[in-house]
Amino acid sequence: MGARRELKWALEGYWKGDISRAQLEAVGAELRQRHWADQADFDWVPVGDFSFYDHVLDMSVTLGCWPERARAMRGDDLDRSFCLARGQSAPGASAPIAAAEMTKWFNTNYHYIVPEFDAGTTFELNAARLEAQMAEARAQGIRAKPVIIGPITYLALGKACDGTDPLTLLPRLLPVYAELLQSLAAAGAQWVQVDEPLLVTELSAEWQHAYNVAYHALKSAPVKLLLTTYFGRLLDNAYLAANLPVAGLHIDAIEGRDDVAPLLGLMPPHKVLSLGVVDGRNVWKTDLQATLDWLEPLAQRLGSRLWLAPTCSLLHVPLDLTAERQLDPEVRAWLAFAVQKLDELRVLRQALRQGRTAVRPALEANAAAVQARRASGRLRHPQVQAALAALQAKGIAKRSPYAQRAARQAAALGLPLLPTTTIGSFPQTPEIRQVRRQFKAGLIDAATYRSGMQAEIARCVREQEALGLDVLVHGEPERSDMVEFFAERLEGFAVTEAGWVQSYGSRCVKPPILFGDVRRAQPMTVEWIAYAQSLTSKPVKGMLTGPVTLLNWSFVRDDQPRSVTCKQLALAIREEVLDLERAGVRVIQIDEPALREGLPLRRAQWPQALQWAVESFRVACSGVRDETQIHTHMCYSEFNDIIEAIAALDADVITLECARSRMELLEVFDRFAYPNAIGPGVYDIHSPNVPTVEQMVELLRQALRRLPLARLWVNPDCGLKTRHWPEVVAALRHMVAAAQQLRLEL
Numbered sequence: 162m163g164a165r166r167e168l169k170w171a172l173e174g175y176w177k178g179d180i181s182r183a184q185l186e187a188v189g190a191e192l193r194q195r196h197w198a199d200q201a202d203f204d205w206v207p208v209g210d211f212s213f214y215d216h217v218l219d220m221s222v223t224l225g226c227w228p229e230r231a232r233a234m235r236g237d238d239l240d241r242s243f244c245l246a247r248g249q250s251a252p253g254a255s256a257p258i259a260a261a262e263m264t265k266w267f268n269t270n271y272h273y274i275v276p277e278f279d280a281g282t283t284f285e286l287n288a289a290r291l292e293a294q295m296a297e298a299r300a301q302g303i304r305a306k307p308v309i310i311g312p313i314t315y316l317a318l319g320k321a322c323d324g325t326d327p328l329t330l331l332p333r334l335l336p337v338y339a340e341l342l343q344s345l346a347a348a349g350a351q352w353v354q355v356d357e358p359l360l361v362t363e364l365s366a367e368w369q370h371a372y373n374v375a376y377h378a379l380k381s382a383p384v385k386l387l388l389t390t391y392f393g394r395l396l397d398n399a400y401l402a403a404n405l406p407v408a409g410l411h412i413d414a415i416e417g418r419d420d421v422a423p424l425l426g427l428m429p430p431h432k433v434l435s436l437g438v439v440d441g442r443n444v445w446k447t448d449l450q451a452t453l454d455w456l457e458p459l460a461q462r463l464g465s466r467l468w469l470a471p472t473c474s475l476l477h478v479p480l481d482l483t484a485e486r487q488l489d490p491e492v493r494a495w496l497a498f499a500v501q502k503l504d505e506l507r508v509l510r511q512a513l514r515q516g517r518t519a520v521r522p523a524l525e526a527n528a529a530a531v532q533a534r535r536a537s538g539r540l541r542h543p544q545v546q547a548a549l550a551a552l553q554a555k556g557i558a559k560r561s562p563y564a565q566r567a568a569r570q571a572a573a574l575g576l577p578l579l580p581t582t583t584i585g586s587f588p589q590t591p592e593i594r595q596v597r598r599q600f601k602a603g604l605i606d607a608a609t610y611r612s613g614m615q616a617e618i619a620r621c622v623r624e625q626e627a628l629g630l631d632v633l634v635h636g637e638p639e640r641s642d643m644v645e646f647f648a649e650r651l652e653g654f655a656v657t658e659a660g661w662v663q664s665y666g667s668r669c670v671k672p673p674i675l676f677g678d679v680r681r682a683q684p685m686t687v688e689w690i691a692y693a694q695s696l697t698s699k700p701v702k703g704m705l706t707g708p709v710t711l712l713n714w715s716f717v718r719d720d721q722p723r724s725v726t727c728k729q730l731a732l733a734i735r736e737e738v739l740d741l742e743r744a745g746v747r748v749i750q751i752d753e754p755a756l757r758e759g760l761p762l763r764r765a766q767w768p769q770a771l772q773w774a775v776e777s778f779r780v781a782c783s784g785v786r787d788e789t790q791i792h793t794h795m796c797y798s799e800f801n802d803i804i805e806a807i808a809a810l811d812a813d814v815i816t817l818e819c820a821r822s823r824m825e826l827l828e829v830f831d832r833f834a835y836p837n838a839i840g841p842g843v844y845d846i847h848s849p850n851v852p853t854v855e856q857m858v859e860l861l862r863q864a865l866r867r868l869p870l871a872r873l874w875v876n877p878d879c880g881l882k883t884r885h886w887p888e889v890v891a892a893l894r895h896m897v898a899a900a901q902q903l904r905l906e907l
């Protein structure tokens with residue numbers, strides 16, 4: 162996105178019509194140039210991985226895989242892809258069409274645009290973007306290694322709306338890949354990086370076979386292929402990955418360190434082995450000496466067949482640590498962002514080529530930092546350790562059965578059928594951002610800041626009362642981000658100023674850094690929620706981020722199991738839940754949108770991971786009264802395969818993202834006979850379109866085919882912070898009207 166998120170501002174400016182297409186392109190070119198320059202001394206530099214929106218969508222464009230509704234669109238490829246991704250028109254494109262689905266990229270927090278297939282899908286090469294970037298790189302003297310998504314992973318990432326098995330499309334897809342490799346060769350490529358991270362997941366015999374079919378078909382391509390995997394272990398796919406007819410294999414040698422020994426035995430002797438030895442998913446400095454201890458014998462054995470790289474693309478880490486001026490100096494010394502990770506690679510390269518003495522100062526500095534982190538007194542807090550031990554000894558306090566709680570809550574809250582609510586945030590207006598910025602910069606005092614936020618909360622409560630919503634929220638004006646807000650208030654976390662990573666399109670997040678034991682020193686949200694509640698007789702929902710989401714959306718310590726870190730977070734959130742309850746808050750939402758995405762890529766490891774995730778959530782809401790209604794919220798997830806765990810959370814109400822996938826999602830809740838209340842989103846908040854009353858009534862009718870009336874809630878998909886007030890008011894008015902209409906009918 163650029164050091165100052167240049168790409169974000171350029172994209173949003175272009176979509177608004179404030180800057181021209183040429184200006185947007187210039188920003189893209191400038192970013193590519195800068196990022197290539199950062200790697201100019203490397204033997205091979207990735208090219209074609211730059212994307213204006215999403216690299217999977219780019220691949221769909223390269224393969225000519227447009228959904229039917231997008232075929233008639235005006236505009237060139239870029240404008241059309243913006244249109245498809247955003248469900249609204251770009252300056253050069255035609256009228257809006259339904260936005261494509263987004264989903265998480267493997268177990269990261271990056272969202273890609275899901276390719277759409279059906280039985281009639283055909284492919285047609287469009288190599289213009291890649292060819293242009295190759296030419297650009299060549300002009301800058303860069304040794305370009307184009308990066309593409311491999312055919313099998315591409316098919317697995319897509320979704321067929323008519324039930325077509327994506328593998329049946331492979332014979333149509335492969336000739337286009339063959340052509341693509343030819344045009345990349347013609348554009349000067351010697352190596353092409355073909356990303357196949359699907360290889361770290363469990364593959365059925367059919368998919369394994371497809372790998373053989375595909376790579377044998379591409380064997381005669383006039384370029385060398387570097388088959389690239391990351392994010393996990395090859396395990397039983399090691400034989401397959403080692404023996405596909407390609408020139409080299411890249412693996413994530415941090416997650417997959419134990420794959421290396423077997424691979425050495427399995428790989429034919431001519432193949433390059435590229436080892437990802439610098440973590441592309443986390444921010445800790447690499448222990449360079451330990452890495453060298455491990456690499457040196459491998460380097461001896463493999464010679465020039467050994468390549469070094471980061472584990473994966475550096476998309477998932479912040480760009481540059483030197484941009485941080487306020488970071489706690491002790492913690493800062495433990496960190497490496499993308500630019501620093503490139504330096505680590507350089508040190509490793511030189512040490513392997515010329516011996517460790519050639520880089521002694523760098524190695525010594527690194528060893529000192531690694532050692533300082535290990536020895537730091539900031540990692541453990543006796544109180545947290547004691548609380549964990551007590552939890553271990555006593556177990557989690559059980560809540561009463563749902564039926565009993567539901568009856569008490571119905572009596573306490575007196576809500577109508579089809580209760581209406583929202584997910585938490587309301588528009589983050591320029592005024593809110595300005596007050597927050599001024600406060601951070603020390604330009605206004607705490608009292609002025611507080612009254613500014615209170616004014617926003619009051620507005621938000623007023624608007625919701627006028628709309629006739631049943632369970633209100635305070636609107637989260639004081640939160641720049643649902644994770645960072647808590648990270649700023651909990652001990653054990655550091656936050657960055659500029660550590661942005663892309664979430665989807667122009668949207669970025671700034672994951673906090675969890676480095677030590679997590680402790681809540683004082684209440685974090687009570688004053689805001691209690692203030693909102695003081696303004697209305699309707700229930701105001703207290704709004705918290707759940708332990709699993711805090712964990713998954715942060716860069717977390719690697720010196721203890723994630724399960725332990727998660728329990729610490731849960732204990733801290735629990736204290737807040739109990740304080741909210743004491744302050745008279747009757748409904749509390751604990752958001753867990755990231756419950757699923759942090760799961761291991763291998764399903765065999767899910768039960769264990771889900772167990773501690775569920776336990777953590779239950780710790781967070783243990784000890785509350787039956788009358789207190791616990792909500793949770795999840796978005797952009799497939800729920801099919803974790804429905805049991807979702808039920809085990811035992812939240813009284815779960816609100817879900819649903820509008821883009823047209824209630825399909827509820828089928829599984831129905832099949833599983835999910836016992837508690839559900840609010841399937843009836844309004845897609847990722848688009849500014851205002852749905853009509855009829856559209857929402859229709860969605861609710863569909864939901865009622867799956868769910869009993871008494872347990873159905875009415876709400877948007879997700880928080881409204883990215884929207885504008887006029888569209889929010891219009892959409893919520895329609896939503897409340899839809900609920901009212903159905904209440905009369907039923």
Ligand code: GLN
Nearest residue numbers: 584585586752754880881
């Ligand atoms: N309460 C949060 C909000 O409304 C939830 C956001 C999310 O699910 N990602 O903004």
Ligand code: ZN
Nearest residue numbers: 754796879880
């Ligand atoms: Zn959400």
